[in-house]
Amino acid sequence: MRKSILFAILFSWILFFTPQTFAQSAPLPEQLMPQDTYYKATVAKITKENVTESDGIKTLTQNVAVTFLEGPLQGKTIDIVRSGDFRLTSEQKLTQGLTVIIDVTNQSGQPSRYTITDIYRLNYLWYIAGAFFLFTLLVAGWKGFSALGGLVVSMVVIMGGIVPAILHHGDPLLVCMAGALVILVTTTFIAHGFSKGTTIAVVSTFLSLVVTLLFAIVAVRIAHMAGLGTEDSFMLELNPGQNINARGLLLGGIIIGALGALNDITTTQVAALYALLRTNPKVNMLHLIEQGFLIGREHIVSLVNTLVLAYAGSSLTIFIFFALNPAHLPWWVIVNNETVSEEIIRALAGSFGLVLAIPITTVLAAWIVTGRNRIMIHES
Numbered sequence: 001m002r003k004s005i006l007f008a009i010l011f012s013w014i015l016f017f018t019p020q021t022f023a024q025s026a027p028l029p030e031q032l033m034p035q036d037t038y039y040k041a042t043v044a045k046i047t048k049e050n051v052t053e054s055d056g057i058k059t060l061t062q063n064v065a066v067t068f069l070e071g072p073l074q075g076k077t078i079d080i081v082r083s084g085d086f087r088l089t090s091e092q093k094l095t096q097g098l099t100v101i102i103d104v105t106n107q108s109g110q111p112s113r114y115t116i117t118d119i120y121r122l123n124y125l126w127y128i129a130g131a132f133f134l135f136t137l138l139v140a141g142w143k144g145f146s147a148l149g150g151l152v153v154s155m156v157v158i159m160g161g162i163v164p165a166i167l168h169h170g171d172p173l174l175v176c177m178a179g180a181l182v183i184l185v186t187t188t189f190i191a192h193g194f195s196k197g198t199t200i201a202v203v204s205t206f207l208s209l210v211v212t213l214l215f216a217i218v219a220v221r222i223a224h225m226a227g228l229g230t231e232d233s234f235m236l237e238l239n240p241g242q243n244i245n246a247r248g249l250l251l252g253g254i255i256i257g258a259l260g261a262l263n264d265i266t267t268t269q270v271a272a273l274y275a276l277l278r279t280n281p282k283v284n285m286l287h288l289i290e291q292g293f294l295i296g297r298e299h300i301v302s303l304v305n306t307l308v309l310a311y312a313g314s315s316l317t318i319f320i321f322f323a324l325n326p327a328h329l330p331w332w333v334i335v336n337n338e339t340v341s342e343e344i345i346r347a348l349a350g351s352f353g354l355v356l357a358i359p360i361t362t363v364l365a366a367w368i369v370t371g372r373n374r375i376m377i378h379e380s
Helices: 002-016 122-140 142-167 172-192 196-222 231-238 246-279 285-314 316-324 331-336 338-369
Strands: 037-054 057-068 077-083 099-105 113-119
Touching (some): 057 099, 077 113, 122 142, 142 246, 172 246, 196 246, 196 338, 231 246, 285 316, 316 338, 331 338
Antiparallel strands (some): 037 057, 037 099, 057 077, 099 113
């Protein structure tokens, strides 16, 4: 069985990362290729600082002397005026010794233009990520390596497979569904090992994912969603070099977003059924299903709330903006807006899959473990 699972994982990875699977044109559009040059520099000195106020909004302007840390201008110090129409906060002010990113724009026949685009923070992110990995290993022990391995696999599939395939004009829904399957199979067996119990969880998660997808497709079609509820998706639609299906991208995002929660609930439910079987090896299927539902209902309550909160938290800024309602629109017009409707459908579709994952997992696992070819308890 392990050889079959390993072959399935290997085959799915080869199939998914074959460019011809989704790509219709190999090269990326020229519009996506960077035209400016970016370098790291350090703030040598704040030569001048001025704050103006208009209608209660403070605007900061800083004259900054920066020294390039790399590139052809390495070691050279230049003066840059940094200003913008934003509210003044202490986090937005540059200070001496801070590392920043400089955008150097070269135009034919014109002098180079230098702009401070952002504060360089990758060095801090490495420390934060390192602390997270260390804490995970400290708490989870050797299991932490499996968890981190699954995290790496998920990011590789998303950034190395799903995103390039969509940019190469692959159908976003098909690409995300295939990518979700690769993530599901690989990460679940990495995290929980090779066993029939893990296989049951994988199959249950896949079936639940299909149900979630069907619900999402019906909901998006009924609600006449175009997938343009966010500024990012709208800008992609305006890009003349791309022809990305915005609705498919919305559906694909729902699938990827629901995958983690579905996998959690199915693996936990299978483990609970195996625990019940250990306490009473002679239990019949109907009784095992009944006991499994009692456990699953409690899990549903917490996970549905968790999923809704996750979607709401990621869109909190949007909700606050509509709560302020500067245009004084009726509440039903605000809720009817595609930006809000998208988040509602995301939460409902994911929750629908979670609710159905309990009966799917419980019935499938109970049928297998109480059948003639009963799974040996030690295999769980």
